[in-house]
Amino acid sequence: MPILEALGITKTIDTGSHRVEILRGIDLEMPAGQFVAIMGASGSGKSTLLGLLAGLDTATSGRVVIDGVDITGLNEDELALVRGQKIGFVFQSYQLIPTLTAEENVLLPHELAGGDVASGLARARELLASVGLEDRTDHYPVQLSGGEQQRVALARAFMCKPPILMADEPTGNLDSVNGTLVLDLLISLNRREGTTLVLVTHDRTLAARADRIITLSDGKVTADEMQPAEAMRR
Numbered sequence: 001m002p003i004l005e006a007l008g009i010t011k012t013i014d015t016g017s018h019r020v021e022i023l024r025g026i027d028l029e030m031p032a033g034q035f036v037a038i039m040g041a042s043g044s045g046k047s048t049l050l051g052l053l054a055g056l057d058t059a060t061s062g063r064v065v066i067d068g069v070d071i072t073g074l075n076e077d078e079l080a081l082v083r084g085q086k087i088g089f090v091f092q093s094y095q096l097i098p099t100l101t102a103e104e105n106v107l108l109p110h111e112l113a114g115g116d117v118a119s120g121l122a123r124a125r126e127l128l129a130s131v132g133l134e135d136r137t138d139h140y141p142v143q144l145s146g147g148e149q150q151r152v153a154l155a156r157a158f159m160c161k162p163p164i165l166m167a168d169e170p171t172g173n174l175d176s177v178n179g180t181l182v183l184d185l186l187i188s189l190n191r192r193e194g195t196t197l198v199l200v201t202h203d204r205t206l207a208a209r210a211d212r213i214i215t216l217s218d219g220k221v222t223a224d225e226m227q228p229a230e231a232m233r234r
Contacts, residue, residue, distance in 0.1 A: 001068060002029040002052060003163060004194050009062030011048055011219075022048050024219040026062070032163065035190065035197040037207035040216035046200045047168055049216065053086055053198065054166050055079045062206055067163055070199075084113055088157035090186070090193070091169040094149045098140040102128060102148075103137040106156045113160055120159070127155035130192075131185050147178030151185060165190060167199040171206065183209065 011023040023045045030036055040046045051057040052064055055071050063072045067086050071079060082127040088109075089095075096105050103124055110120035128137055132151055141149055150170065170186065171179035183206060190197045199210065207213050208227070215223040 001063075002033040003067050004028075004030040004198070005063075005065040006049070006053060007063040007065070009049075009052055009059040009064060011062055012046070012060045012196050016213070022060075022219055023052070026219075026221060028214065028221070028224075030196060030198065032196055033194055034234070035209070035211045036048065036199070037210035037213045038198065038200045038216065039202065039207050039213060040203070041202070045219045046216050050166055050168055050198065050200050054089070070193040081202050084109070084163055086162070088162040088165045089199055090150075090153055090157045090165065090170045092142070092169040092172040094146075094153045094173075096149055096152060098141050101140055102133060102144065102152045105152055109156060109159045114152055120210070124155070124159060127158055127189075128152070130189060131155050145178075147181060150174060150178075150182050154182065154186055154189060158193055158195070161193060163196060165195045165197050167197065169201055170199065171201075171203070185211075195223070 006026045006028040008104050010025060012019045013022060026049060038049060040045045048057065052226045055064065055066065063070055066082055069082055071082055074082065097108070100108065106127055107117065107120050110123070111117065121149040125134070125137065128134055131154055133148060133151055136144065136148060144152065167186065171182050174182060187209060201207055211227055213225050213227065214221060
């Protein structure tokens with residue numbers, strides 16, 4: 001069974017004067033453990049597709065199935081439960097809470113899921129160490145560089161061991177050195193944790209690190225390519 005499926009999904013917005021077709025009949029299957037890069041020009045629908053696959057938005061038609069759960073028709077509370085159990089997120093803009101330390105930001109998903117602080121602290125500290133921030137646990141986001149903030153966001157995304165990780169332009173706000181470091185850490189953590197990674201990017205070099213590249217144009221899949229084995233090992 002695929003861990004993530006899109007079955008004929010469309011997304012249309014009615015502006016009042018006309019209808020805008022953002023996605024036009026997307027069919028995808030992603031097996032567990034695969035690293036998938038979604039590419040396309042600005043306006044191609046790639047971020048909209050990621051939002052639908054994550055249950056952050058609702059398709060106009062079609063179905064999305066997350067790890068065997070058909071989310072079509074679920075209410076917001078039910079969707080939030082599925083997201084909390086199944087999906088981790090990494091955003092371009094980090095989305096850290098400024099009043100929480102690095103450790104507290106990483107621990108937050110565990111607490112929101114009902115876990116106690118004591119049982120989560122060891123996991124949070126292990127993840128921060130794995131991204132090279134073991135000496136920055138008590139620092140607030142304002143005290144961290146952009147690259148360090150994104151590394152905290154990576155650790156947070158893996159905190160609850162989600163089977164699926166979704167990343168929307170995770171290196172878009174970083175310089176090339178920090179971008180490469182964050183990508184290396186993302187891929188390393190993803191392989192260690194056995195997570196399915198779905199990443200939206202416009203960067204062909206970044207996408208070349210993926211197992212599979214899906215290209216969108218005008219709301220449709222125009223290419224779906226598996227990468228050579230040597231690319232998958234990079």
